[in-house]
Amino acid sequence: MALAENSGLQPIETLSAVEAQQIKENNPCCGIDCNDVGTNDMREQNVFETLIGKQQQLLLATQVVKMIPKIDDVITPSEY
Known part of the structure; x- marks a missing residue:
C-alpha cells in the first residue's frame, strides 16, 4: 500500500x-x-528481488528485535 x-x-x-x-x-x-x-x-x-536481498532483510529484522530488550535495559536503570 x-x-x-x-x-x-x-x-x-x-x-x-x-x-x-x-x-x-x-x-x-x-x-x-x-x-x-x-x-x-x-x-x-x-x-x-534477489535471495541475498531477502536474507539481508531478515537478518536486519532479527538484529532490531534483539536490540529492543537491550535498549529497555539501558533506559530502566536510569529511572531509579
Whole structure:
C-alpha cells in the first residue's frame, strides 16, 4: 500500500486490483506498476528481488528485535 501511495496511485484500489490479478492469473509475480509501464508483471519490467536481498532483510529484522530488550535495559536503570 505504501508503494502505491508513494507512486501517486490509490493504495487500496491498486492493491485490490493487483491481488485479484494474482489470483485470476495464478501469477505471483504481479506487483505495483510504479513507473506506469502498463503492465503489473514484474518479470516483464525486470524487477527482481534477489535471495541475498531477502536474507539481508531478515537478518536486519532479527538484529532490531534483539536490540529492543537491550535498549529497555539501558533506559530502566536510569529511572531509579
